[in-house]
Amino acid sequence: MPELPEVETIKNTLKRFVLDKKIEDISVFWGNIIKEPDDVEQFKHILMGQTIHNINRKGKFLLFEMDDYTMISHLRMEGKYSVVSKEEPVKKHTHVIFRFTSGEELRYNDVRKFGTMHVVPKGEEFLHKPLNQLGPDPFDNSFTFDYFYEKLRKTNRVIKSVLLDQYVVAGLGNIYVDETLFRAGVHPLKKANKLTKKEVKKVQEQAILTLKEAVAQGGTTIRSYVNGQGEMGMFQQELFVYGQENQGCKNCGKLIIKMKVGGRGTHVCPSCQKQ
């Protein structure tokens, strides 16, 4: 269920446990998670013997950088990583296990099995799917006002759908889009190309600010998100609209309403966010 702040938190906790660990063996219990190479045996073969030297993040993707390859992992709705001793009983929804020479294991657990893993040669991460078409990370310098304004100006979609589009900006998901639009005072159904420059600026600033605050709080735990150590995030305390339907707006007191936008549950203060 992770968006950018949750993935960033997972990256930081995982780094404390897997750097310089060498993969001795791999088990895959649900092969559909492995997307590249398309053959699971090949996936296992090329990663065995590799040592994890660094973990990076782009948008909602984790990049495990090894000797000759990078594993690009997306957690989708429910994916989780944990590092445990090999003695630890394997949970029901654990689908991939990386066994280290140290006796520890990196385990991937995913109730809904939506997550994906791609292994590509080191240095070619951004040349192939799934990263080659991704928009800028919101924390990157390339996420400029001019870039963002042009993207919004050229589409006929509503602003919420555009913010969820990872080709426009990579990292926002349903929670942080709703929070960003509330903080910017923009209605999710407003057409992206109808936003004034001032509104675009505000949306961009609030997106970055909201994500930064959420990272500082270790992410948002609504149902099941935990970091690489099984700890919950704390940002849910700071939410203004997400999951706050039928409660008073923290700004004006009017009831927060829930609606559907682009098939996604969407939370809005009808008074603070004018269409």
Add this chain to the structure above:
DNA sequence: GCAGATGTTCGCAG
């Protein structure tokens, strides 16, 4: 028990 929803993304159809 069943319909609908869940922090995501992709492929397909119009």
Add this chain to the structure above:
DNA sequence: TCTGCGAACATCTG
């Protein structure tokens, strides 16, 4: 070319 909708899957809530 662009946009919207179902599917991938399991579980929980009303």
